[in-house]
Amino acid sequence: MKHYLYLTCLFVLFITFCSAKNNTSPNISKTNAQFDEAAINDSTVCIFDIPIHLDEEIAIMELSAAGILTYDIRKFEDSNITVIEFAGVEFALNKGFVFMSTKHDKQTIDSLVSKISSYYGEPFIDDEGDPEYNYYHWNLYEVSSDKPYIRIRPLHSDEGGLVMTWKWS
Numbered sequence: 184m185k186h187y188l189y190l191t192c193l194f195v196l197f198i199t200f201c202s203a204k205n206n207t208s209p210n211i212s213k214t215n216a217q218f219d220e221a222a223i224n225d226s227t228v229c230i231f232d233i234p235i236h237l238d239e240e241i242a243i244m245e246l247s248a249a250g251i252l253t254y255d256i257r258k259f260e261d262s263n264i265t266v267i268e269f270a271g272v273e274f275a276l277n278k279g280f281v282f283m284s285t286k287h288d289k290q291t292i293d294s295l296v297s298k299i300s301s302y303y304g305e306p307f308i309d310d311e312g313d314p315e316y317n318y319y320h321w322n323l324y325e326v327s328s329d330k331p332y333i334r335i336r337p338l339h340s341d342e343g344g345l346v347m348t349w350k351w352s
Contacts, residue, residue, distance in 0.1 A: 228328045228351045231302050237351070239280060243267065270298035272345075280349040287315050287343045292335070295319075295347070299333055306335075326352040 227234050233249045235242040243265065246252050252269040254276075265276040271294050274282035284291070292314045296306060299321055309318035321333040331349045338344035 228331065230331050230349060239276065239278065242280075243276065269347075270294045274345075274347065282347040283338060283344060284347075285342065285344045287337055287345050289314050291345065292317075292319075295335055295345075299335075303330070303333065326350065328352065 227236055229235070231246070231249075231251050233246060233251060235245045243252070243254050247254055252267055254268070255266045256263050257266050258264075267274045267276050267282060269282070272284055272286055272291050274284045276282055296319060299319075300306060303321040306319040306321050307323050309320070310316065316337050318337075319335040322330040323332060326332040328351055331351050333347070333349055335345055335347045338346050
């Protein structure tokens with residue numbers, strides 16, 4: 184009987200661990216102790232003149248504290264979604280600093296390009312056509328821990344939208 188109890192406990196721990204690893208969207212709800220521990224153990228990079236940690240949850244809190252963006256946790260079906268507002272545009276945050284928005288109009292593009300360009304200069308633009316369908320790149324050939332590669336591109340779906348990504352070398 185004792186062995187069945189141990190096996191049951193191990194099984195529950197395994198299931199809990201596996202389900203926690205499959206979370207596709209960061210959930211910004213760490214306690215201060217978790218925040219401090221992760222900040223100590225995480226490497227840092229710089230974006231928009233702000234040093235941040237590469238943990239998305241911590242980075243979003245740091246950028247929010249610096250006034251670069253705002254975030255909100257919203258309930259969606261059985262999970263929480265982190266919604267970021269950057270340059271007046273709302274994005275859903277996915278792992279790996281991937282931001283997705285349903286907006287893709289000229290005003291949205293102009294707002295994002297203006298905000299990012301104020302830090303990193305004019306972007307390299309693919310397909311000099313309609314602004315809503317172009318690919319915008321900052322620091323395409325100069326990626327470092329102080330200069331991230333930032334890209335904005337159209338979302339390839341029937342509904343449209345934008346994808347913004349931030350990457351460091």
